[in-house]
Amino acid sequence: MSQKFALILLVMLVLSACVGTQSMLVEDQPLKGINITIDPGHGATQAYDSFRIGQTGEREEWINLRVAKILSRKLTLAGANVLMTRTKDRDVSLGGRASMASGHHSDLFVSIHHNGSVNDPSIDLPIVYFHGSGDMNPASVDFAKILIDSMRAEMSFQQQRAGAVYSDHLIFSSGTSVLRNTIDDMPGVIGEGGFFTNPSGEGRLKSKAYNKLEAEIYYKAILEYFDRGIPSAMCLLPDSLEYIDLLRPIEFELDDGFGNTFFVENTFKVLQDGVPIQSNWDSNSGILTATPDSSLEKSVSFQVFARNLQGNAIHPIPFKFLTKAGYEWFIHEKWFEAFDEAEVLYSQVIQNNALHNLDSALHLYQLSLEIQIVHPKARIAEEKILALLIKKQALIEDDLSDAIEAQQFRIREYYPD
Numbered sequence: 001m002s003q004k005f006a007l008i009l010l011v012m013l014v015l016s017a018c019v020g021t022q023s024m025l026v027e028d029q030p031l032k033g034i035n036i037t038i039d040p041g042h043g044a045t046q047a048y049d050s051f052r053i054g055q056t057g058e059r060e061e062w063i064n065l066r067v068a069k070i071l072s073r074k075l076t077l078a079g080a081n082v083l084m085t086r087t088k089d090r091d092v093s094l095g096g097r098a099s100m101a102s103g104h105h106s107d108l109f110v111s112i113h114h115n116g117s118v119n120d121p122s123i124d125l126p127i128v129y130f131h132g133s134g135d136m137n138p139a140s141v142d143f144a145k146i147l148i149d150s151m152r153a154e155m156s157f158q159q160q161r162a163g164a165v166y167s168d169h170l171i172f173s174s175g176t177s178v179l180r181n182t183i184d185d186m187p188g189v190i191g192e193g194g195f196f197t198n199p200s201g202e203g204r205l206k207s208k209a210y211n212k213l214e215a216e217i218y219y220k221a222i223l224e225y226f227d228r229g230i231p232s233a234m235c236l237l238p239d240s241l242e243y244i245d246l247l248r249p250i251e252f253e254l255d256d257g258f259g260n261t262f263f264v265e266n267t268f269k270v271l272q273d274g275v276p277i278q279s280n281w282d283s284n285s286g287i288l289t290a291t292p293d294s295s296l297e298k299s300v301s302f303q304v305f306a307r308n309l310q311g312n313a314i315h316p317i318p319f320k321f322l323t324k325a326g327y328e329w330f331i332h333e334k335w336f337e338a339f340d341e342a343e344v345l346y347s348q349v350i351q352n353n354a355l356h357n358l359d360s361a362l363h364l365y366q367l368s369l370e371i372q373i374v375h376p377k378a379r380i381a382e383e384k385i386l387a388l389l390i391k392k393q394a395l396i397e398d399d400l401s402d403a404i405e406a407q408q409f410r411i412r413e414y415y416p417d
Helices: 002-028 060-077 094-103 138-154 199-205 208-227 324-329 335-352 355-371 378-396 401-414
Strands: 035-040 081-084 108-115 126-130 164-167 188-195 232-235 250-255 269-272 275-277 279-282 287-290 299-305 319-322
Touching: 035 060, 035 094, 060 081, 060 108, 060 208, 108 208, 126 138, 138 164, 138 188, 138 208, 188 199, 188 208, 199 208, 250 299, 269 287, 319 324, 335 355, 335 378, 355 378, 378 401
Parallel strands: 035 081, 035 108, 108 188, 126 164
Antiparallel strands: 126 188, 232 250, 250 287, 269 275, 269 299, 279 287, 299 319
């Protein structure tokens, strides 16, 4: 009996150990299932870029890559599916970096950089950039604030409490390429972990131990951000929809990042083409219902905003749809189909003054150019658009002089003889 009891006890201990091991693995991989793109800025610029270098010869792209590699290993061990835009000192195009991140279906884009100043070597502080305006990019700002707080608290700078979160429009009027071209798919930031043009800063950034510290700062910030839950919105319109009916409400199913519907009140907002529209939140169903505005545009875009109870905002990915006008506009998928049909209608308009065919002919010539900007008969299309505008003005006795002048200018400037 005692032997049987001992055997049962042994089996129970083994099973308990197995269950415990599985639980530990889950705890050891807090980022399991999350896609992250790490972008070590620049690369292979030594031959032509004399700016990205400290006083003792340390180059920014080398520092970026060292920190990124350490961070990548830590994130991978935590279960994340990590994409590095470069793993060597080589040049990767800005468009290529953004394309890789989008193809990776990333949940977060982190571009690692370090700063420089051509006129003040005393400057040394952290900066984290997000794209555009904070109101339109709240999830990126959420992560940026976590990161900057950690940088100021745990890294060393000449101006320790200085530095902040800034829009990348302060760098370029249209923002930075990598953030501008990933914003529709994911939140993202550019982190500047100090100035390599500062003598003390360069000394720290050359240190492998300090590189590990910086990577640890990024790692902990990423952990904290995802620990707060990544809220999301899903549009409930079917994928097979040919165009959106703007006379009917549109519904979005919201998740707070934990499989629940717990959001901060008064943070719900739906924008249609950048303009707020009326919406109503049902916390029981988790459905946010919006009432679209009418539109004469060919397409419309909706963005959903809300913040979960842990403080993280939904990243407002645009939901884009053709309108009825857009669906009817794109009646052909091939430029030559549109052009050939326009040619038939053009003959009827010119020969028979068929006014009812005039707008359709204009539409089809324009559509052929919209489908394929440069095609073998592009100039012919442009010239016949001009002829139709002149004909239309004569037939309807309306002033189309501005449109005619604009088309004449277009032909003269874009299609020189």
